[in-house]
Amino acid sequence: MEDFARAVEDGLKLSKRLVLPGGVPPPRPPAGMERTMSSASASGPDPRLLPTAPMAYAVVTDPAAIDTPDVPSYQPYVYGHLDPPALIPLQMKEVDLAVDCALDAAHVTLRARWWLHCITRSRDCDVRLVVPLGEQEQGSILGAEVTVGRRSYNTQVIEVEETLENHAKIESGGLLKPHLFFLTISQVEGGADICATFRWSQKLLYDSGCFSVDIPFHFPYFVNPLPKVFMKREKVQLTANTGFSKEVFLQGTSHPLKEKSRQGDKLFFLHEAIVENWSSKVFNFSYSVYSGDLSGGVFVQPSILCDYDDRDSFCIFLLPGSGNRKVFRKAVVFVVDTSGSMQGKPLENVKHAVSTALSELVQGDYFNIITFNDELHSFSSCLEQVNDKAIASATDWMNANLVAEGGTDIMHPLSEAMALLSSVHDTLPQIYLITDGSVDDEHNICQTTKTEVTNRGSKSPRISTFGLGSYCNHYFLRMLASVGKGHYNAALETASIENQIVKWFRRASSTIVENISIDAMTHLDEFEVSLCMIGGF
Template sequence: MEDDFSRAVEDGLKLSKRLVLPGGAAPPRPPAGMERYAAPDVASLLPVAPMAYAVVTDPAAVDSPDVPSYQPHVYGRLNPPALIPLQMREVDLRVDCAAGCATAEVTLRARWWLHCLTRSRDCDCRVVVPMGEEGSILGAEVTVGKISYNTHVIDVDDNNAVRIAKTEGAGLLKRQFFSLTIPKVVGGEDIFATIRWSQKLLYDNGHFSVDIPFRFPQYVNPLPKLFTKKEKIQLIVNSGVSKEVLLQGTSHPLKEKSRQGEKMCFLHEAVVENWSIKDFTFAYSVYSGDVSGGVLVQRSTLRDYDDRDMFCIFLLPGNKQNRKVFRKAVVFIVDTSASMQGKPIENVKNAISTALSELAKGDYFNIVTFNDELHSFSSCLEKVNEKAIENAINWMNLNFVAQGGTDIVHPLNEALALLSNSHETLPQIFLVTDGSVEDERNICHTLKTELTNRGSMSPRISTFGLGSYCNHYFLRMLASIGKGHYDAAFDTGSIEGRMLQWFQKASTTIVTNISIDATQDCQVFEVSPLLASLSGCHLSSCQEKVTSDLHIY
């Protein structure tokens, strides 16, 4: 998918050489690496900021709408179509961060114009939004002339829902990209878009941070003599606690506009020569020497599809450097089926080798590989020491061989058996796979029953998915049932780094089995474990107890 998209953009940039822009300006130059006979860098053509593209099938229609020029006629049609990046006239970014909710809600308002098509022709235009960590689209509204388009949430189980024909007009290109197509835009028209999405608010070593894709390539800048480019970024931070908040850094020159209790507002507004060439990043820390927390409440509004109220109860681990974490009994379950061959299995092996070296004295570990067969490093849990870790690494070098199929049930049962006697430690299972399995519902139901029967010190199950063909929804459910952490890597280059972050998050538990008793008036609970033992709940009208753990990230 990425290769096809990049080739279409490459073709679009070549087509844009036909344009004669107002003032006689030269057409945008393709990025380095796109000269004749040179293969373009795929990553350089993927959007790293919200972008709009003209979907061009007829190259003869490509011309400046304001200053038509003599163009030699071009015969034929483009299949697949070329994508010409549109110039952007306005951009306004708003970011709302709430520490307790562990998410940042992003609203981007932008105006593009179809600068590359003669006014006598029309074409489809495609808006692509790259989202940050664990991004999720919330909604989009687009206006072209007198016509407006907006996304709408439809309950697929509702028999009265409006029937909509299947279309490729909108959807996810990949985990990080959302795409929306606007039909039949006339050359020279303006496209006004408001796009909302949420992404994970990162927490590491006491620091909260957010990273919004906001790097615009040079060729989306209109001529400065014709258009004044005004860039506006608004940031609202709700720390959720009455502790001291320390700013750790920002990518753009923000000014503090207001501070009311736990809520702070920052603003950057300036006329610029070029649109931003770096992502918008912001980091802050909440100073507290001990565990602290709070409650955030959000009422539903008339525009919300979900009309229930929502609250978050969150805990922060504090800044004590000498805080102790639980001793651990860790079992790594690694998929060694044929699809893991090459770099994936090598990167997984390197990550586990590093993770083993980070285990503390007093911890226990084991390693289980699975394909059509099951192999264990040891018949029991091994105590962490230099000799045991060296033997484990040598064993992985011999036994991490990719072959066969994927059978996930037997290794999970083997790990549960190994952890049945976990030496008064916190038992944890780390599952790594790139495949899909059958009978997922039954696996989840069986594990949930098994973990419930084991009580408060049942094993935590954390899952890690590799590639786009993995059953990521199943891995999320498995991690949720096992009170663990889910993460994924969609390219081989990020496997090792993301696996280590995933392991560190799950292995730094300092408080376990935190319980929250619902009030008498709250009858229905829907719980989503988020950040650092933080529980986000939807309120409706039966009593229930919620349990979670607290980790240092």
Template structure:
């Protein structure tokens, strides 16, 4: 109603592995925007519900006291990772609106518009595989496409926007993109982005593997987390080939072995392992990570003709994690060229994800995490599939040794697998050659050389594309080395890119507008100074950090933590909005009642109005009798 006002809760889904980059809201004579700042030690932080994550893929912002009849303009920017499976790149953008946001009156026109620009930067032909909406092709070039979807609709979209494509090449291929930094970039070194693709030949020979699965079965894993892990592990066993060997070690304070040594992959051994998992995976006890890692290294120590691989799954954080990384690095240097790969998977927010990321970097493996209980099994299956299909290992890039100085992320180049392209990025000084080669070992132990085409990235914002990966890897290095210099580098990269980091905060700033001569003019204030104002509390956007683990929660065996992302009051409002018809009393003010009224004819509306007027007179009469009537009480 135009005479009333209330707080407005705006909720935006951010997609798979999305990262919020910025939010801008305009309403009446106010505007709000997010900003990344370095928190001062004496900075006053307000703990209200201004914004944050309701859950890992739902971002919210609260706008206080919005007048009825106002128009709200909302712009949200986020980065989202492309998924890759069976040779297809796919992106799914949230585009599904709940029914209660549809205006009930027919006078409101609803128009949907999606503009899609695809730039693969590969110079190869792109083949569209699937799209969820009727896209009209606007432009097409080699490796580049532009599409538009526009439609007037009766109801807002009820399906997410999905688009998938493939890049055809029967053989391995790759390239290097170069770009100069912007004038505002604190790091003025040149940027490079190197990619290797496995090609479209899905039957390519993969390495014979010897695998040890390490699974945390401590008491905190009870319930849904452990059940999802069991399902994903059972599916991973079926991904092994008949030439592979495997073993499983379940651990808490103790270790529980499927076998005393590596077992060949047969139908019987997989059946026995599945039954053993069902009986042994019972959540109890504490967490000890170093002991099972050392045991896995011992079992893989005699590997000579196969690629050794360790998979570590945990939801906890333990003392001495830096010492564990140092011990694994020593193991790697002792093994020589056939180092065991270490892939890590973190569940929830109690584990130290930066420890797990560092461990996988040391072991040239794959890191993955699930911060939502409903996504554990899906992401674990994807993680196993990616790491269990290596086709090119011990990869080196010839031009890196000829540069004056360079910085590479990740610092150990992982293997190229059928399940995932390989991306290496970094900064450099000196002149980058016009051509380059990547060298690696194939499954038959022969060497393979891949020519890399070097080109200037003219219309690809490499700084934005690379920011998330580099911030996460730099943070893990800063944690491991306890380097203040690396922390400062993370802070600068975070502020420049707008991506939250462990050493920065995302805050919500309010900007006032005033009317002058009938025209709204914003008060142009320096946002950076606003964010660092010490006298005025700032609104913190919640849930944007993972943290460095919770050893105390792990020691106490608290159930797997997925973060208290949603403030209680906000959660309550969201539940009422989503399920407003659950109670009869709610129906008097919910969208269902409004829709029902919009479908009544004029006579029915008049009758209902007269009834409400009569009831209001009765209420007034009762009030007057209480205030003015007889009686001494």
């Protein structure tokens, strides 16, 4: 991502050649921004140049093409070819955000219109559209449509084999990183409008009885066109389908939403206004559902004609309620990867995060720590009772023994952790696996774990998994967490490791209901269960 930020920085420098209608330069940065960018250039690109909202960029290889399209200005001729190309952020004319919240997910639709304000009308360039999907909320792109003049483009789901055979076409769209989706539109003429619609989904966060969602909607100053040239109309609409017939309370919102109507368990909110500048903060919305006791419901969805999956589906959901509840006493084993790739900051951040997690255990809980690479090392030969002395001793042990070296062997420490937890009674056994690696026997690990979970029944430990970095096999960790009835999460950037691990631990350790059984399956010939937990279950 440093290359991306550096290309944007080069683009902003090139855009200083522009003289916009009215004889004025492009919008200036806020006070102190230029100074910060200059100091950042000395040590590397400014991370604030990475997209924090859907953005469009002119991909410039020939600096001579840079000029205002409507009123060309005198530009000293420049020579040379930019390799890699610079990225000039395009000014945005319109934006419309629609968020539909239902159960544990938010489905987002964003429509925006940009114009290619930095390329003379006699020339063209590629335009790159980038959409941040919300890294911490596990966003997934659902589709995109783009219109440029009489040309239109849309995304399409293709088979994996077809993707491999047509690898060259991936350059026109895909993922820059797991949380950054991009599309490239070729040969867009200077002055043209680019109209795009993006659809993606994000997980709703649930904490202390409150549902919330954060949508990337923070537009930088340089996408604001001159107010005398374009009137900026911003529209945000949100629907909350709680699924409960209980009273719903709005806890907070980042933008001035007004409640328009309530229809049963559905709420409708709207914000529409002429604004001086586009939104400069993440869109946040949070609400709570009043319930003094555990409550829930069932959604049934018949199969749709011509659907790829022609099976009927149902969703059973539970809400813990707002009353004071006790979580289970816990017996936890942290299984930490100490292979060579964990060297440096990643392992240091993991140490701090595990220390924080240990400090949040209470008297009556039990714990242990297992580290693994080519070998296995344990803090203790048995589970230790939680007390100040044991926690301090474990922290000292980690500081002395968590050294990154060797390879990755996951099955051995998992088996050891299960053996440690096999003797616990009247506690909820849990395994927390933290790794940045990939292994060759993922299928066998999942199958072996599934067999162990089945054989142990209700006494089987829950296995939660956490992946570090983009080279980790995140799909395997998701599957292992699903088999182990635990929680999965990840940190793709080193700086977010500690914070994300602590959140993951709190979420996975706040269990108040376990081993739920459903006695309505006797009349079904076949069914498949997919476990999705956003709270303490």
